[in-house]
Amino acid sequence: MSDTSASGQTSEDRDSTGGHQLLAEMADDFGGRYRRGERPTIEEYVQKYPGLAEQIRELFPAMAAMEQSGLEPATRPGVAAERVGTTVGRYKLLEQIGGGGMGVVYMAEQLRPVRRKVALKIIKPGMDSGQVIARFEAERQALTMMDHPNIAKVLDAGTTDAGRPYFVMELVKGIPITDYCDQARLSTRQRLELFIQVCHAVQHAHQKGVIHRDLKPGNVLVTLHDDKPVPKVIDFGIAKATGEVLTERTLFTNYAQMLGTPLYMSPEQAQISGTDVDTRSDVYGLGVLLYELLTGTTPFDKKRLREAAYDEMRRIIREEDPPNPSTRLRTMGDSITSISALRHTEPKKLSRLVHGELDWIAMKSLEKDRARRYETANGLARDVERYLHDEPVQACPPSTAYRLKKFIRRNKVVVAAGSAIVAALVAGVVVASIGFFEARRQARIARAGVASADRSFAMMVNAEARGNSPQAERLARESLAICKQLFGDNHPDVCESLHVLAMVLAKSKPQEAISLERQSIAMRRRYLVDPKHPHLAFSLDILAGLLVRQGDVTEAENLYREALPMWRNHYGSDHVYVANTLDHLSALLLVQGKKGEAEDCLRECLGIRRRVAGDKHSSTIKAINSLIDLLKQVGKDAEAEELSRETQEMQTLAIRKPTTKPQLN
Amino acid sequence: MSPSPGEPPEAGALLQRAAGGDLGAWGALLTEHHGRLCRMVEFRLDRRLRGRVDASDVVQEAYAEAADHRADYFGRPQVPLFLWLRGIVAKKLLEVHRHHLGTGMRDAAREVVPRPRSSPDATSAALVEELSGHSMGPKTAAERSEVKARLRAALDGMEATDREVLALRHFEQLTNGEAAAVLGIEERAAAKRYVRALKRLKDILASMPGGLTEVRI
Numbered sequence: 001m002s003d004t005s006a007s008g009q010t011s012e013d014r015d016s017t018g019g020h021q022l023l024a025e026m027a028d029d030f031g032g033r034y035r036r037g038e039r040p041t042i043e044e045y046v047q048k049y050p051g052l053a054e055q056i057r058e059l060f061p062a063m064a065a066m067e068q069s070g071l072e073p074a075t076r077p078g079v080a081a082e083r084v085g086t087t088v089g090r091y092k093l094l095e096q097i098g099g100g101g102m103g104v105v106y107m108a109e110q111l112r113p114v115r116r117k118v119a120l121k122i123i124k125p126g127m128d129s130g131q132v133i134a135r136f137e138a139e140r141q142a143l144t145m146m147d148h149p150n151i152a153k154v155l156d157a158g159t160t161d162a163g164r165p166y167f168v169m170e171l172v173k174g175i176p177i178t179d180y181c182d183q184a185r186l187s188t189r190q191r192l193e194l195f196i197q198v199c200h201a202v203q204h205a206h207q208k209g210v211i212h213r214d215l216k217p218g219n220v221l222v223t224l225h226d227d228k229p230v231p232k233v234i235d236f237g238i239a240k241a242t243g244e245v246l247t248e249r250t251l252f253t254n255y256a257q258m259l260g261t262p263l264y265m266s267p268e269q270a271q272i273s274g275t276d277v278d279t280r281s282d283v284y285g286l287g288v289l290l291y292e293l294l295t296g297t298t299p300f301d302k303k304r305l306r307e308a309a310y311d312e313m314r315r316i317i318r319e320e321d322p323p324n325p326s327t328r329l330r331t332m333g334d335s336i337t338s339i340s341a342l343r344h345t346e347p348k349k350l351s352r353l354v355h356g357e358l359d360w361i362a363m364k365s366l367e368k369d370r371a372r373r374y375e376t377a378n379g380l381a382r383d384v385e386r387y388l389h390d391e392p393v394q395a396c397p398p399s400t401a402y403r404l405k406k407f408i409r410r411n412k413v414v415v416a417a418g419s420a421i422v423a424a425l426v427a428g429v430v431v432a433s434i435g436f437f438e439a440r441r442q443a444r445i446a447r448a449g450v451a452s453a454d455r456s457f458a459m460m461v462n463a464e465a466r467g468n469s470p471q472a473e474r475l476a477r478e479s480l481a482i483c484k485q486l487f488g489d490n491h492p493d494v495c496e497s498l499h500v501l502a503m504v505l506a507k508s509k510p511q512e513a514i515s516l517e518r519q520s521i522a523m524r525r526r527y528l529v530d531p532k533h534p535h536l537a538f539s540l541d542i543l544a545g546l547l548v549r550q551g552d553v554t555e556a557e558n559l560y561r562e563a564l565p566m567w568r569n570h571y572g573s574d575h576v577y578v579a580n581t582l583d584h585l586s587a588l589l590l591v592q593g594k595k596g597e598a599e600d601c602l603r604e605c606l607g608i609r610r611r612v613a614g615d616k617h618s619s620t621i622k623a624i625n626s627l628i629d630l631l632k633q634v635g636k637d638a639e640a641e642e643l644s645r646e647t648q649e650m651q652t653l654a655i656r657k658p659t660t661k662p663q664l665n
Numbered sequence: 666m667s668p669s670p671g672e673p674p675e676a677g678a679l680l681q682r683a684a685g686g687d688l689g690a691w692g693a694l695l696t697e698h699h700g701r702l703c704r705m706v707e708f709r710l711d712r713r714l715r716g717r718v719d720a721s722d723v724v725q726e727a728y729a730e731a732a733d734h735r736a737d738y739f740g741r742p743q744v745p746l747f748l749w750l751r752g753i754v755a756k757k758l759l760e761v762h763r764h765h766l767g768t769g770m771r772d773a774a775r776e777v778v779p780r781p782r783s784s785p786d787a788t789s790a791a792l793v794e795e796l797s798g799h800s801m802g803p804k805t806a807a808e809r810s811e812v813k814a815r816l817r818a819a820l821d822g823m824e825a826t827d828r829e830v831l832a833l834r835h836f837e838q839l840t841n842g843e844a845a846a847v848l849g850i851e852e853r854a855a856a857k858r859y860v861r862a863l864k865r866l867k868d869i870l871a872s873m874p875g876g877l878t879e880v881r882i
Contacts, residue, residue, distance in 0.1 A: 019860075020853065020856040020857040020859075020860045021841075021852070021853055021856045023856065023860050024841035024852075024855070024856035024859050024860060025841060025856075027834065027841070027859065027863075028840045028841055031834070031835065031838060035838060055860075058864070058867060059860070059863045059864060059867060061867065061870075062863050062866045062867040062870060063835070063863060065816055065870065066816070066831060066834075066835035066836075066866075067835055069816050069835075
C-alpha cells in the first residue's frame, strides 16, 4: 500500500505500523463497549497503553464523536442479558421456563405487594423498548378488563435495566394444547371440546377490545384442574405491544425461532403493511389451530414455508389455498397412522370423520378474504358445537346433499333407539305393547328414510366425485342392505337401491354394475306398479350405457329402443331424455352401419334439441355437427354444406357475443 | 481485547451447530448480525429510497438468499459469516437501487459492493443523511445536533477514502479486520488508513469553533 500519512513528520515517526494496529484494535474495543452502553474513559486506555498516551488522547475524542453520531438505539446489538437469580423490577427471576422467537420467559417471584409466582417474558433486543412499552400502556386498560378462566392475565410491563421491555403474566404451568391433546391421546371430539373453550376465551378478549394477533399452540396452554384439562390463552396484548415486529422485523431477525409465526399468520398480517388486523385475524389463527388439532399438521407445510424466500412465503400465505383437512389426512402417507392413533381411531375413520363439516368449518375459518370467515370467535365455536350435536353447521352452503346427510345422521339416532327397544324386549324387560309396536313402526320408517337418504346422497356424492367415490359406494351399499333387511329381496326400494349402486359403480366396477342393474331391471319388470313410470327407463338407460362401454352394441341398442317410448309416454316427445336416447341410439346404429336409421334418429334428436334448448345451445350445435358428418358419409353434401354454414355462423356468434365489448368510437 | 461485536464468545459453537443444520443456531447468528446489517443498509440506502424501501426488508431478502446458499457457505467458508452476509446484503442493495433508480445509480450502488472503487459522492451523501439523524427521535437528534453539525462539515471536507473507512468503522460498526476485508486491503493497511483518517478528522474538528469540547466521553 502506498498509504502515507500527510500529517506532520513527528507523528509519522512515532506511528509505527504496530502503533496503528494497536490503535485500530483499541478502536474496536472502544466501539464495542460504547455500543453496549458502556462509557469507557480515555484514561483507561492511556493507563493500559502508556506508550500511545498522546495519540489516544488525540484521537479518542474524534472516535467518540463518530460513535455518538452514528448510534441508534433501535438497532443496538448485544445488550447484556438478565439471568436467573437477578431481579427485574419487583420480580426475582427463578427459572427460565421458555424461550421463543420474541424473547425468554422466566418463572419469577413477585415480591411486593403480594408474594406470588408469575411468568416474566423479556423481549429480545432489537426493538425500541420505549415504543413497546408505550403500546402496551395504551392497551393496559383493556387488558385489565379481561377476566376469563381461559385467559392468562397480563399483570404488568416494564423495562429492564438493560433497556429491554418485559411483560409479567399469570403463571400458567401448562403445555401447548396440541402437545397436550397428543399426550393425553384425546379423541377428535375431546379436542373439539377444548377448542370451543379457546374460542370462548378469544371471544371474551374481543369483547373487551383486545385482539391477540399471535394465536398458536404455544400461546394456548393446557393445565389440569382436578384432572380436568383447562386451556389458557397466554400473551394477550403482547403481540400488539411489540407491533409490527411480528410481521416485519422479527420475522427474519429471529429467522428460525420465529418459524412458528408465519405458520399461524393470517393473510392480512402477511401483507407488506401487515397492520390492518382485526378480530377476524384471530379467527384465522383459531382456524389454523383447529386444522392442527384435526390433522396434526398446519395448513401450510412447515418445511416449505421455512425454505421459501420471504416474499414467496408471504405469497403462499396470502394466495394459496391449503388442502381440506380430510384431504391432508388422506394424502399425508404413513404419518396418518400415528396421527389417527393419537386420536384413538384408525386412519380411514379419521379422514372420514373430518371429511365434510369439519372440513368446511376449518376452511371457512381460513378463508383468505376475512369477510368470508366467521365474523366472531363465538360464531366458530357455535358451528363446532353444532357439529358435535349433529346439527347442520353454517360453514357449508345449505345444499340438498348437505341437508340429506344431516337427515341421515339424525335418523340413525332414531334407528339406534328402535334397536335398543328391541334389545330390551328380548332381554325380557316388560314394555307396553303399544309402545313397542309404535317404536318398531317408527324405527322402520326411520330406517326406510335412512335408506332413501343414503341413496340420494350417494348419487350426489357420486356426481360430485365424477363417478369415483368410495363414500358414495359405501352409502349406496348401506342403503341396499337396509332396504333388503326391511323389505326383503323384492321391493321397489330395493330396485332403486340396486340401480343407484349400479350407477355409483359404473366407473370403478363396471361388471358388478351391469349385474346389479340387470337385477334391478328384472325386479322392476316383475314388480312395477305403474308400467308407464320411467323408473325402468332410467335403469335401461344406465345398463345400455354400461354395455356400450363393454362393446355389447346390440343389446344396448335394444335397451335404448325399449326406453324410448317410456320417456315419450312420461315426459312427452319433446324432452331432453328423448333427445339423449336418440343421440345414443344413432351412434350405435352408425357403428353397425345402419346409416339410414341413424340419420332418422339424429334428425329427430336435432329437432327436439332445437325446440327444447334453442338453435344456439351447445347440445344443438353438437347434434348438427353429428348430422353433418353423417350426411357427408351418405353423400348428402349439399345439405351438409348448408348446415355447416349455419353452425359456423352460430359458433362465431357464440364466440363473439360474450367477449365483444362496446367500441368507443 | 474483548470480542468484537460480530463474534460473541459463543459464536464458534453456534457456527458449528448452524453448519450442522441447526436452524436455531442459524437464527441466533443472524440475530447477532442483524443490527449491523440493518445499519449498513440504512446508511447506504439512497436517500431518495428512504420511506419507499425499508432497510429490514432488504436485509430479510438477503437472509432468504443466504438461507438458500447456507450449505455452500458452511461447506467452504472463505470469509467470516458476517462479511459473507454483508456481501449478500450489498448485492440486494445494489438490486434495490437498480430496480428503483435504474442504471444511473450504479456508481453509487457499486460503493457498497466489497472491494469498491469509491465514488466520492456516495459516502458523503450517506454521511449527510446519517448525521441528519433520519432514524432518530427528535429529542435525541437535538441533543447531538451540535457535534453532528460540526462532524458533518468536517466529513464533507475529507477525501473519499478517509470518509469511507470512518463510515465502515463507526457507522457500519465494522472491526478493523472486517473493514480490511471489505476494502480488500491488509489489516495493517486498514489500521493505518483508519488512524490517518481519524487524525484528519480530529484536525478538522479542532480547527472549528467549539472544537471537540462538547464531546463527552
